[in-house]
Amino acid sequence: MAEIDHIVIGARTLAEGAAYIEAHLGVKPGPGGTHEGVGTHNLLLGLGRNSYLEVIAPDPAQPEPPHPRPFDLDSPSVRTMLDAEPRLLAWVARTPVLDAVVTRLGAHHAGEIRAMKRGKLSWRMAMPPQNQDMSNLIPALIQWDDGKGAAPRLADSGVRLVALEAEHPEVDAVRLALAGRGLDEAIRLRRSPHARLVARFTRADGTEAVLASA
Template sequence: MAEIDHIVIGARTLDEGAAYVEAHLGARPLPGGKHEGIGTHNLVMGLGPDCYLEVIAPDPDQPAPAQGRPFDLDDPSVALMLEAGPHLIGWVARTPALEAVAARLGPAVAGEVKAWKRGTLSWRMAMPPQRQDMRNLIPSLIQWDDGQGAAPRLADSGCRLVALEAEHHDVDALRQALAARGLEEALKVRRSPHPRLVARMMRADGTDVALASG
């Protein structure tokens, strides 16, 4: 069974992303590192022992990768959205059987399984190709090589992900895609003419906050 591993905030720069998270959640994410060869770098913030928040942005010290940066960061519509400010742009689900799921779905749907590494962390990940991800409502799948991943290593910010919600005009297709990945219980799905991902958060002081992709 897959489960939510982390949520992803996209930003033009990490400084903009850090300021956004601090303004909304009252806590500042910490340096993560570079994704060498991917063209991005990140910040991270613990949301408890099983989940965390990632801020991802293009890394100006790396050339743009041939196949584009993850989470559609190079897509003109996403770049335009991030010009206005950081946004929730996606999420990643943890699975103990990445290769099996990816093989069953096929690379045209699940994406190609690739090995990643940052510092002492290593993992394998499959990112759905653009337009197969239903505007990033379908998550990338990750399997951590140590079986635990980043969340248990991070300082607890006191913030929590209360619920993750997805809005789309074709809720049947969305539910089927989630179920194919063992994620039918992970999200609340609602019908809407405009695709949108919503993270219902609780700050350390108990205040409820909603972060949305649009």
């Protein structure tokens, strides 16, 4: 069993990411922290007790990391896209049985498990290799060491994630990959000529907002 943990907005800088979220969702994300050794830092926005939004950007205070930054932040095409404006990049699903899922799928599909931490939070995470992530429609999997994670610790912004949608020309392959991770019901799928991730929200004032990867 797995479920949506958070969605990921990529940005060149955290300042640009914060301005983008405030413009689209009507509220600024709050402080997150530094991912030491990963080369990134973040801001966070609580979406209720069960999910949140992460704005992630390269951290200029850190040296170049030994591994590529997560969510394709080092990809030339993603960098070019983020030069224009921040963008929805990916989503992350939490599971209490990360080892079992990765063992069953194999690291070549699910990615290798890496231990990470930020402040008092610690977790283990497996990101699917780039050739297996179906344009970031297949989520990274996370298991929080405390069993709760970041969402319950965040102030409630009043913004809610209403639906997460994926569009892809090989929608049956996306569906199969999600089912293998216990995510059959987590995301709406549609066939489309182009891959795209779409997140639908209600703002605190009840109006609707949409963020998309393309």
